[in-house]
Amino acid sequence: MTENIIDELTWRGTINQQTDAQGLKDYVQNHKIALYCGVDPTGDSLHVGHLVTFMILKRFQLLGHKPVIVIGGGTGSIGDPSGKKSERVLQTMEQVHHNQAALTKQMINLFGTDNFEIVNNYDWLSQIDLLTFLRDYGKLFNVNTMLNKEIVASRLEAGISFTEFTYQILQAIDFLTLYRQHQVQLQIGGGDQWGNITAGIDLIHRLEGPKTPVFGLTIPLLLKADGTKFGKTEGGAVWLDAHKTSPYEFYQFWFNTDDRDVVKYLKYFTFLSREEIASLAKQVQEAPEKRAAQRTLAREVTKFVHGSAAVEQAERISAALFSGDLLKLSADEIEQGFHGVPAVEYHGGVVNLVEFLVDKTQIEPSRRQAREDIQNGAIYVNGQRQQDLDFQVDPQTAFSGRFVIIRKGKKKYTLVRTK
Numbered sequence: 001m002t003e004n005i006i007d008e009l010t011w012r013g014t015i016n017q018q019t020d021a022q023g024l025k026d027y028v029q030n031h032k033i034a035l036y037c038g039v040d041p042t043g044d045s046l047h048v049g050h051l052v053t054f055m056i057l058k059r060f061q062l063l064g065h066k067p068v069i070v071i072g073g074g075t076g077s078i079g080d081p082s083g084k085k086s087e088r089v090l091q092t093m094e095q096v097h098h099n100q101a102a103l104t105k106q107m108i109n110l111f112g113t114d115n116f117e118i119v120n121n122y123d124w125l126s127q128i129d130l131l132t133f134l135r136d137y138g139k140l141f142n143v144n145t146m147l148n149k150e151i152v153a154s155r156l157e158a159g160i161s162f163t164e165f166t167y168q169i170l171q172a173i174d175f176l177t178l179y180r181q182h183q184v185q186l187q188i189g190g191g192d193q194w195g196n197i198t199a200g201i202d203l204i205h206r207l208e209g210p211k212t213p214v215f216g217l218t219i220p221l222l223l224k225a226d227g228t229k230f231g232k233t234e235g236g237a238v239w240l241d242a243h244k245t246s247p248y249e250f251y252q253f254w255f256n257t258d259d260r261d262v263v264k265y266l267k268y269f270t271f272l273s274r275e276e277i278a279s280l281a282k283q284v285q286e287a288p289e290k291r292a293a294q295r296t297l298a299r300e301v302t303k304f305v306h307g308s309a310a311v312e313q314a315e316r317i318s319a320a321l322f323s324g325d326l327l328k329l330s331a332d333e334i335e336q337g338f339h340g341v342p343a344v345e346y347h348g349g350v351v352n353l354v355e356f357l358v359d360k361t362q363i364e365p366s367r368r369q370a371r372e373d374i375q376n377g378a379i380y381v382n383g384q385r386q387q388d389l390d391f392q393v394d395p396q397t398a399f400s401g402r403f404v405i406i407r408k409g410k411k412k413y414t415l416v417r418t419k
């Protein structure tokens with residue numbers, strides 16, 4: 001018999017709170033359910049933080065349950081006060097629509113179209129007129145209960161508008177609507193969603209009967225061993241959009257995971273079995289310098305998000321950067337691998353190396369310094385050491401004529417864009 005999914009999630013460490021732990025565990029043992037999480041379109045790409053919840057939805061999907069994702073076209077136009085210290089600035093409806101379209105595309109990429117659905121709460125929330133809202137829903141919400149929810153309570157001092165205060169009712173209407181129209185019985189969300197999720201369960205119990213089997217589950221806040229927030233690098237958030245975070249950078253992000261975090265991440269973000277993870281955990285203990293666990297993590301997550309070809313490409317880029325053998329890379333690979341490296345422009349023809357380094361690109365401060373570095377063997381053009389003062393740089397020789405890459409010393413790279 002396959003393991004109960006709730007037991008599996010518990011082992012993976014991805015459950016924080018549940019409304020009815022035993023009830024849900026028993027229920028999913030005998031039923032295939034529909035379950036949902038919502039995403040407000042506050043940005044135009046998902047980031048690795050979203051993956052925490054999505055991986056859980058995906059695990060359910062792989063076992064034959066049906067995930068539904070709500071794109072919050074309606075709620076996103078209001079703004080969830082959860083986790084925010086101050087009032088949000090309203091997004092324009094154009095922004096909401098733009099973001100919505102971008103997110104939908106990424107979600108289909110992760111979940112496919114079979115046994116999966118994306119719905120937009122704008123479709124039903126925008127249809128409720130004010131009087132219906134107050135008479136049919138408002139009456140069922142007790143202001144005291146609403147005020148006592150952590151999200152609202154923590155905001156009372158700084159102030160909260162009626163608009164954001166109402167957010168929990170909207171999310172509750174979502175759960176009710178999804179229960180009625182899509183048989184959704186479980187809502188999953190981040191730890192800060194507890195108040196909104198329980199508001200929905202209360203509403204369903206009021207309207208559909210107190211024994212209606214609906215459940216809520218939140219995931220723990222993911223903190224790194226060094227105490228900083230998961231999913232952020234010096235360059236900012238790690239996006240699933242390949243144009244914002246290249247697959248190579250994405251791979252590197254996972255590969256650079258601290259030894260203290262890597263086993264936890266393998267549990268959260270991969271579909272590897274207990275045995276496979278146990279064996280990798282052992283390798284972290286015995287041979288941390290090999291980074292076998294990090295490599296597997298990077299491969300698995302990059303494959304899930306960007307596909308196998310992206311994994312191979314990321315590893316090819318890493319290998320070439322490590323060995324210095326840049327000519328093995330295509331122009332696109334150079335673009336990925338050198339994203340974030342200082343870049344300058346040069347639009348001209350063949351030119352002497354000293355002139356290129358000093359006059360054309362200012363990589364070297366003076367001719368004297370340039371000559372010295374070249375003669376000392378500190379200058380590399382496209383990965384190859386050049387010690388000849390008469391060397392001619394030809395932008396057309398490599399990378400489809402798009403780049404010349406200069407390395408000075410051990411590590412100091414400059415990307416020269418030539419097209």
Ligand SMILES: N[C@@H](Cc1ccc(O)cc1)C(=O)O
Pocket residue numbers: 037038039040070072075080082121170171174175189193196
């Ligand atoms: N409130 C959730 C998003 C959400 C929107 C609508 C829902 O029905 C559920 C969840 C968040 O901000 O993360």
